[in-house]
Amino acid sequence: MAAPVTLAGPRPRAGRLLLSVRPPGTLVAGAAILLLFLICAIFPGWVAPYDPLEFDYMAIMNPPTWAHPFGTDNFGRDMLSRTIWAAQVDLQIAIFSTLFPAIFGTLAGCLFGYFGGWPDAVFRRLVDIIVTIPFVVLVIAIVAVLGPGLLNMYIAISAVGWIIYARLMRAEIISQMRRDYAAAGLVMGYGRLRIIFRHLLPNAISPIVVYWMTDMSLAILLGSSLGYLGLGAQPPTAEWGVLIADGKNFMTTAWWMSIFPGFAIVLAGMGFSLLGDGMAALLRRRA
């Protein structure tokens, strides 16, 4: 018994307003890809056909077959299952290495942009300097000092990454400040912090959110690269970059060991970047 669906209402609700705009194809594609990875990350035991750690000495370094679509490794472990289990670690990398930069960078950008003064001048010099040092080299140098591992990798990426968010936010806040509504808030006697966080921030946040999506795809690329170099996730943690590094030694005899985990990196990276492109398109259309 279906309840009658009434389309005509007194006021369009927020949810309907969102749906009334047909979402861009890139947004849908990106979201679908990420949903797939999210399922793999949350229910790996349910999605993966085998136990990722179970040795099978009868099936060592088997090429891809129907039983093992991604082949098996030098211990007979199923590569598809290992790749699926690794989604947990790589999605965690995407989130943990961008969360602090996004939040802290946004807040810092608001304050630098709104208040200006010498802290802002110092910040601008810092930006000039940071762009001069290759990001990867800087992160590698910091990890070198702290020691390899996931936590230290997050610390290294966060220590540098927030600057990009802050630069973006600073520029947005400065352009929003010139609008009438910001002056109106001041005339009405609102506090500065209220104006910044209740009025300016919500209007300035869209480019940050779009960049955040792109940044998550960059984080997966960087995280897996550090894993490959042995500076990020440490074996036996199954991470895509680590899996590829494991397979590199068998490059000539068992190419599938490194090639297939790479598919996951490419697909996840594309998922985040499509989602970012789609969001940007949606925002442009609304504006």
Next chain:
Amino acid sequence: MHLAGILGRRLGQIAVTVLVVAVLVFLLMRMLPGDPAIMLLGDRATDADIERLRAELRVDEPIAAQFGEFLLRMVTLHFGDSISMRIPVSRLILDRLPVTLMLTGMAAVLALLISVPLAFVAALRQGGWVDAAIRVFAQLSVSMPVFYIGLVLLITLAAGLRWFPVGGIGESFWEDLYYLFLPALTLALSLAAILLRNLRESLIEVMHAEYVGFATAKGLPHGLVLRRHVLRNAWVSTVTLLGLQIGSLVGGAVITETVFAIPGIGRLMIDSIFARDYAVVQGLTVVLAVMVSIVFLALDAIQAMLDPRLGT
């Protein structure tokens, strides 16, 4: 001449940048637990060696004196000795630098050779299937980590078809060109995708500009319009972007050199990290920052030449 002014300002900025990098490196090394002298010399050092380096580094003096000494050593390229290789760090870096410069140079050239024609075709056939295919190629290359592109090329072209060596470098310049082709292509592919996207956008934008319509209307041949009016204006943003990407090119070189076992400074950096050879890591970080700064300087000059408005 305003160009001189711009370059002068840039030189000042480079000095500040390198100074700050030096401060950061200095602080990072001092943040580590333990005595810097013991750390730089490693576990196998004798007490006499440690005492000598402690005196050289002025470890027992105030932090300002230590920093002054550190700066003096950086400026005079006295980065100390490598503990794992037992030769001066500056010698080591100078030995390894040419390979990395050649690799990144080849990569930049290849990236332009790939991206410029493809961007032109995509822009001229905007909306068609060729354009779509080129954009998919760009999207794929951007989503692939450098080490993975390298491995795919290694597995297919080197290990599989045996067209290229699986790693290392040659004995002569011409052999190096051959040995470094695959690594350079690896780096070029990820760079080309970024350049391609940008150049395609700006070509499309410029093609719709009034002065291009005017050039066509006055009867100039299509090819000439494209070369003299469209390309020249679309170049500026591409050259800027290429310069801005130098940082990621150098970062990519670190990874590519590891994948292809190329004895350049990138591989040296990774090896030194695992060998806990901090004197090398410290020297390399400073050298890389200087290198990228010099590229930024050159970029400003090239930009001013391409777009006379920027120089006046």
